[in-house]
Amino acid sequence: MIGVNVDLSGIDGLRDFQAVVEAEAADANRRLAASAYAHAVELATRELTSRREKYLQALSFFEQDGVAIIQLDASALWVEDGMSPHNMLDSLLSSPKAKIGKDGQKYLVVPFDHSPGHGATNTTPYQLDLVNTVRREMAKRKIPWAKIERDDQGRPKLGRLHRFSVNSSPIKTGPGPGMGRGPVGDVRQGPNARQLVGGGPGGGGTPFLAGVGVYQSAGAGGSVKRSVMTFRVASSEHYGQERWDHPGLEPKRILSRTADWAEEQVKNVIVPDLMERLVARL
Numbered sequence: 001m002i003g004v005n006v007d008l009s010g011i012d013g014l015r016d017f018q019a020v021v022e023a024e025a026a027d028a029n030r031r032l033a034a035s036a037y038a039h040a041v042e043l044a045t046r047e048l049t050s051r052r053e054k055y056l057q058a059l060s061f062f063e064q065d066g067v068a069i070i071q072l073d074a075s076a077l078w079v080e081d082g083m084s085p086h087n088m089l090d091s092l093l094s095s096p097k098a099k100i101g102k103d104g105q106k107y108l109v110v111p112f113d114h115s116p117g118h119g120a121t122n123t124t125p126y127q128l129d130l131v132n133t134v135r136r137e138m139a140k141r142k143i144p145w146a147k148i149e150r151d152d153q154g155r156p157k158l159g160r161l162h163r164f165s166v167n168s169s170p171i172k173t174g175p176g177p178g179m180g181r182g183p184v185g186d187v188r189q190g191p192n193a194r195q196l197v198g199g200g201p202g203g204g205g206t207p208f209l210a211g212v213g214v215y216q217s218a219g220a221g222g223s224v225k226r227s228v229m230t231f232r233v234a235s236s237e238h239y240g241q242e243r244w245d246h247p248g249l250e251p252k253r254i255l256s257r258t259a260d261w262a263e264e265q266v267k268n269v270i271v272p273d274l275m276e277r278l279v280a281r282l
Contacts, residue, residue, distance in 0.1 A: 026066065028274050032265060033068030037061040040070060040258040047252060048079070049124050055079045055254070072255050082251030088244045092234040107235040114212070114228045116146035126178025129170040134212055134228055137166050143214060148224050156224040158216050166209035177247050181205050190232070191243055206232075 037059070044055050058076035062069055072080055092098070098108040114134045123131065135145050141164065149157045172179045172188045180188040182205055189205035208230070215227045234244055 025274070028270050029066075029068050030063070032262060032270055033061055033063075033070065035265065036258050036262040037070050039261055040254055043254045043257065044252075047254070050127060051076075051079045051252075055252075059255075070255070070258065078249070079252055080255055081253075083246070083249040085248035086246050088246050089234060089236070089239060092244065093236060101235075103237075105236045107233050110232050110234050112230045112232065114209075114230065116226065116228070124178065129178075130208060133166055133170050133209060137164065137209075137212075138162075138214070138228075146226060148226060149216065156216055156218075158218060158224075160213050160215050162214040164212055165207070166212065167207045170208075180208060191241070 040059060041056065044052055044059070048055055055072075055076045058073035060071050060073075062071070092108050092110065093106050095108055098106055101107050114131050118127065118131045138145055141162070143162050149161055151157055168187055170188055172182060172184050172186055174184055178188070181191045182189045187207045189207050192205045211230055213229050213231075215229060217225050217227070219225050238244060
């Protein structure tokens with residue numbers, strides 16, 4: 001949280017001008033808060049991709065007891081402060097949607113969204129590779145990308161309309177986030193038992209785009225949503241298998257950098273401008 005407050009208590013020569021000083025300071029506070037909020041939004045828009053929407057939804061500014069406050073909701077602190085490398089199984093399997101299988105293992109079906117609308121401005125490069133690969137495959141199969149499919153009566157089709165797999169692309173170009181297991185030059189893929197003990201020719205894992213489904217579902221007011229999805233299962237039997245490992249995220253420090261920027265603005269812009277305005281009113 002940033003509290004923006006221009007302090008003029010040290011300007012002794014203007015004590016008889018108190019009401020004017022307070023009014024000008026309050027106005028300066030509001031202008032600085034608006035500028036600082038815009039600066040934080042600009043940083044988030046420029047530097048974030050898949051995390052941008054969550055961060056901007058959590059960012060707000062308001063006035064409380066005469067102090068303008070820019071606040072980031074706790075739901076987005078993981079973007080601000082970063083995230084250490086960790087395994088996601090505990091978090092996934094604590095979901096209320098998790099179930100117990102016949103073998104007694106707890107599991108959760110995890111969706112991965114490759115739908116229209118995931119452009120370069122809100123998608124990481126490796127996620128965009130998957131989306132573009134799916135789009136090209138659908139074009140080959142003459143499946144519409146974003147257009148709603150309808151029956152011969154003109155009614156939107158609902159449910160799963162298509163299912164296919166892309167088993168040869170995109171290709172793993174090196175180690176790093178989003179590249180999966182298996183050898184460089186092979187399709188990006190998840191782990192399997194063979195990879196966990198040293199791997200083997202061709203990797204042998206499940207390609208990231210195996211089992212793509214194209215769905216249409218009814219929404220509010222007669223709208224229809226079109227989705228392109230893959231699904232994978234996270235299971236308690238995956239503990240100790242190096243599956244569902246998250247590489248971690250570097251802290252973005254957007255709010256703390258904005259606080260530093262606001263301090264510089266107070267010193268170099270706000271106070272000099274305020275002094276000029278006050279002197280002009282003497």
